[in-house]
Amino acid sequence: MPNENETLTGISREEAINKFGTPAMINENLWYYDYPRHFYIRFPATPSISKFFIIPYYYSINEGFPFEIKAFVTYDNLKTADVTSYVRWSIADKNIIRRKGNSFFPLKEGKTEIFALYKGLISSPSHIYVKPAKKDNKIEEILLSINIFPHNPNAHQNSSIEFSAFGTFLNAKRMMVYVEDISSKVKWFVSKKGKIRENGGQTVYTYSKEIIYVFCEYKGIKSPTQKVSVQDNTYELKNRLKNIYLIPQILTADEGTTVIMKAIATYLNNRIEDVTGSLLWKIDNTAAATLIDKGQLKLKKEGITKVEGVLFNTDSFSSKIIVKKRIKPTEKESSKIKKESTVKKETINDILKNTEDMIYKLSTEKKNIKSLNITPLSKTISLGEKINFKAAAVYNDGTKTDVTNFVKWKSSNPDKVSIEKGKVTALLSGETDIKAYLGKIASNASHIIIKPPSLISISLNQENVKLHWRKTISIKATGHYTDKNTKDITALVIWHINNKNVLDEKSKGVFLAKKPGSAEVYCEHSGIKSLPVKVSVFIPPSMILKVSLLCVIILLAAAFCILYAATQAEAIKLKNIYKDSPRDAIKKLYLNARKVLNIFGLSDKNTMPPYAYAKTINNIFFIKSNMKYTIKAWKK
Incomplete structure (x- = not known):
């Protein structure tokens, strides 16, 4: 527990909520607590990424059926952003899965993993299980995926957590996708220190301070693994809303399919609640799907729609629905299917061609592109810095469509910058012009000026320090630049001490302990500030003993x-x-x-x-x- 009127740093907002509960007052970067002691928590002015993950964590799919994976980042200010369009994908075994854009195509039976890379971070893997194409046309109900909750919970020692499992099913005959609670049907497993054993039910008991992994299995499909962090009982698990998940998280289905979703709310005390009826549902593409009731969608037209919800000012994680065009077989083909009970499979090349045709159709259907515009029109950036360009197709009816991911990007000086899906990275100092091309249509030119690398952050080599009275401490400041290089800038920065009665600056980065107490030290250069180092000055017991003697x-x-x-x-x-x-x-x-x-x-x-x-x-x-x-x- 912090001391009275102490200011804490170095913890995220999520850690603060988990450890101390809801604050009494919230400012932009400062939280105030008034019970059981008065203290503050200060957060960095610029939010940093605390989590980078992709969903689904596990996915079981048949050969020949394309699917998508979404990437998200969670910042330390508790906000979550979809960064699927900005990540780079890595497939462990490209003989099993092939990628086209953000779509993945199963080639053959097997298991593989998919990773995402974003701003130097690597996500946890998505485990993909490719099953042989189904040939039995009599199967009506198929289990597509399993999700379990709560998500990565914290737990006290000598307590228990009750998990729930939800399965997403496809009923081909009724053209319906629905979610069902299958907690009592699945087999539950726990893993401790690398040893996996079957659990007697959905209740997991926690005894000592450790890490436990929980997952379940049903009809050959494995759920994502949830990490249980068992901690001591020094903080209270609040009954406060943590996250809202929509199930299914991602789905590919035919036109005319009815999708019945569920919204699951998770709380800090590991309670879960079905809030499907309470959630305010919304979709971003009403042409592709219609919201007919709480959590119920009717897929109308080929396209992609995003489903989201809001409850008590808390946004849910979004769910993506990909609507495929339904191809009706001829009478001859229908009779052949009934007679042979087989399904005709498309080759992977046909699937890729159909996907490209769908993308082009969604971008240009019933419209003619009049011009192509890119933004920003000009930009001055530092060496190593990255900026995102947007390309918009302007149609003859005056409407615009974002085609950033579908155009070809070119630079007048390729040595100066690299471009991938509108993301421009400065490689060398100088100037260049950026253009985008959609077929034979060229965009306006954007002029880019690249200056030497600039400072983006400062890190100190100390965090919380305990210092003997009359002793000195040396703190080193390292500058991080846009070209990913670092430099020792200890002698260049301006040092600040919030309590000069306790510490005194003897020289650049060297500080003398004047008297017992606490102080914070940080530095500043070119408008960039470092995080503070907390220094606690005390008189050592050996000195007290000598003086007493x-x-x-x-x-x-x-x-x-x-x-x-x-x-x-x-x-x-x-x-x-x-x-x-x-x-x-x-x-x-x-x-x-x-x-x-x-x-x-x-x-x-x-x-x-x-x-x-x-x-x-x-x-x-x-x-x-x-x-x-x-x-x-x-x-x-």
Whole structure:
């Protein structure tokens, strides 16, 4: 738990919600909590990518049926964006799957994996299982995919999580795709430390702090694996809406098919809820499909539509529906199908050609392209920087269509930039012109000026530091540039300290601990700021022990001096008494001895002769003295 009025950095918004719950106040980059302590959490001004993933995670498909995969990024401000158009795809075995654009075509039976690459990040794989083309025309209901929830949950020790499985089915005879809860029908499995075992049901028990993987299997199809992070019980799992998923997440179906979807809401406390009836549904292409009821679509025309929903100001993950044109067989073909119970398969080349024809048809149907425009018209960028161009086809009726992914991009100086689907990367300093071509139609030219690489971020080599009092710390600043190079800029940046009573800057990047406390250090250069380094200054226990021992020694020495001085004074006093009156001196010594013995807890009765004995000695001394003086007087 943070200290009172402490400001935390270095954690994402999702981690903050999971650990501390909902904040009392939210600003753009600052969250405030008021219970059980008052503290703040500061986030970077520029959101960074916290997750990069692709869906579906697992997909089972028959030979000859094309499918699509979607790529998403989640930022640390909890926003999610579809980046499918900007990723690069990588297929583990290209003999099983072939790619055309963002569409994938199964070639033969087998298993492979597909990855996506985006801004230097690699996604988790999508596991693809290609099955032989079905030849039994009597099969009416087919299981397409399985999804399980909650998604990658956090859990407490000595608790349990109840998972649910939803299957997406195709009923070919009724031309219907629907989603059904099959939690009680599937076989559940858990994996711990690489060992997989079958679970007794959908409830998974968590005992110790560890990572558990959960998945299920039904009719030969495996669900995506969900990662369960078992943590200690220091934070509360709130009953707060986390994400909304639409099932199916991606689907390819014929015209005329009815699709009955489900919306599943997941909460931070791992509760799931079917919110199909509560969700505000919407689609972006009403020409391809019609929303006839909550979660129910009627596929009308060849094309692609995106389905989304909103609940309590929370957007769902989108689902993509690809509508294929339904080809009706002739009477002769129909009788042949019934007689032989076989399905005619298209070759992969036919599928690719049909896909390209569909893309061209969707872009140009019933319209003539009048011109082709690209944006931006001009741009100045730094070496290594990337910018996205857009290409729009303008038709004779005045409407426009985005054709960025379908045009051919060219540069007047190919050595200066590289172009892929409108994404321009600066390779060398200089100037160049960018154009797009759609058939014989050329776009306007965009002039690009490429300047030397510019600074995009600054990283420090320290995070949270504990520093001894009167010691120094060195912090190194590394600049990250648009050309992906890095440089030590410690001596170039301006250093800032938020508490100069605790830290003092001795030289560039070197700081001295002045007194115990905490301070934050960050640097700035060319308008770019680094994240702060928190420095906690303390006095080490060894130093405290040394100072304490020194104080004790000084006190003992002072006490000894005082005692010695008192003793000397008493000795001088006794000497004076002895000179004046020996008898009084003897008495004084006797009394002082008794005091000393009493100080050490010793009884004078056991260690000294009684006082009466001292009196007797005194009397004898007195008699002898008198006799001595009497004899002397008599002699005289």
